[in-house]
Amino acid sequence: MNENLTESFTRGDGRRADELRPVRFQNHIAPHATGSTLIEWGQTRVICGVTVEDAVPRWMKDQNVPGGWITAEYSMLPYSTLQRKPRDISKGKLDGRSQEIQRLIGRSIRAAVDLQKIGPRTLWIDCDVLQADGGTRTAAITGSYVALRFAIGKLLTEGKLADNPLLNPVAAVSVGIVNGQALLDLCYAEDAYAEVDLNVVMTSTGEFIELQGSGEEATFTEEQLAKMIGLAKTGLRQLFERQQMSLKASGGTEWVGRGLQTPG
Ligand code: UDP
Numbered sequence: 001m002n003e004n005l006t007e008s009f010t011r012g013d014g015r016r017a018d019e020l021r022p023v024r025f026q027n028h029i030a031p032h033a034t035g036s037t038l039i040e041w042g043q044t045r046v047i048c049g050v051t052v053e054d055a056v057p058r059w060m061k062d063q064n065v066p067g068g069w070i071t072a073e074y075s076m077l078p079y080s081t082l083q084r085k086p087r088d089i090s091k092g093k094l095d096g097r098s099q100e101i102q103r104l105i106g107r108s109i110r111a112a113v114d115l116q117k118i119g120p121r122t123l124w125i126d127c128d129v130l131q132a133d134g135g136t137r138t139a140a141i142t143g144s145y146v147a148l149r150f151a152i153g154k155l156l157t158e159g160k161l162a163d164n165p166l167l168n169p170v171a172a173v174s175v176g177i178v179n180g181q182a183l184l185d186l187c188y189a190e191d192a193y194a195e196v197d198l199n200v201v202m203t204s205t206g207e208f209i210e211l212q213g214s215g216e217e218a219t220f221t222e223e224q225l226a227k228m229i230g231l232a233k234t235g236l237r238q239l240f241e242r243q244q245m246s247l248k249a250s251g252g253t254e255w256v257g258r259g260l261q262t263p264g
Helices: 058-062 096-110 136-157 222-249
Strands: 023-027 035-041 044-053 069-076 122-131 170-178 181-184 196-203 208-215
Touching: 023 136, 023 222, 035 136, 044 136, 069 096, 069 136, 096 122, 096 136, 096 170, 096 196, 096 208, 122 136, 136 170, 136 196, 136 222, 170 222, 181 222, 196 222
Parallel strands: 069 122
Antiparallel strands: 023 035, 035 044, 044 122, 170 181, 170 196, 196 208
C-alpha cells in the first residue's frame, strides 16, 4: 500500500482518504419517542428513536437478573434504496443482515449504560433508514447514542432515575480498503468495490466495543488493519465532538451537574 496516498488521494465525492462525510443531527424529530434524532451522514439518513417500557424481558425475570435492558430494532424503509426494498413483514421474516445489524446496535448502546442503574425497564432503540448510501449501521449507532442521551435526560428530569446510568459516549464509523487504499467512512459506491470492510465501534475514551471486519474476496495485513484503525480513530474523534455539540444545542446536557461524564 502506498502510504502517501492517504494525503494525496481524492475520492469520487472529492473527500480526502481521512475525511468524513458531513454529519448533522436533527434532534427531537419524533415527539412521542422518549428521545430521538435524525442523523444525516452524507447521503445516509437514519431516524433513531428511544422508547422506554416499564418492564424487562422474560429471561431477566426468570434468571433474577437485576436492572434493566436495552434492545434495538433496525429496518430499511422500502424507499431508502435505489430499488424498492420490500418490508420484512411482507416476507414474513427479518432478513439476516437486519438481524445482525440490530444486535450490533443493541450491544453497542448497552456498552454506554450501566444497566443496573436504569431499573426494571427496557429501552427500545428503533433505527429506521430513510436513505441508504453506505454506513447505515454506523450512523444508526452514532445517532442512537444521541437519542439515548435525550431519553436518559428525560428520565432523570422526571425523577424516574435516582442515579445517572450513563457511562462513556459511544459512536461508530466504517473504514475500508478500496483499490489498495485505506479510506475512512465508505459511501455505497466505495463500499461496493471495497476489498476490506471494517466497522469500528468505540467509546470516547478510546476503548473498543466491537470490530466488524472482513476481507471481501481479499485478505488484509496487520499493517493495513493498523492503518484502518488509525483512520477510524480520526473519524471517531470528530463524531464524538459532533454528538456533544448537537446535544448541547438541544438541551441534552442540562443535567451534566448530576454526574454525567463528558468525554475527555
Ligand atoms: N444496500 C442496499 N440494499 C440492501 C442492503 C444494502 O441498497 O438490501 C446498500 C446501502 O446503501 C447500504 C450499503 O449497501 O448502506 C452497504 O450495506 P452494508 O450491508 O455494508 O451495511 P451498511 O454499510 O449500511 O452498514
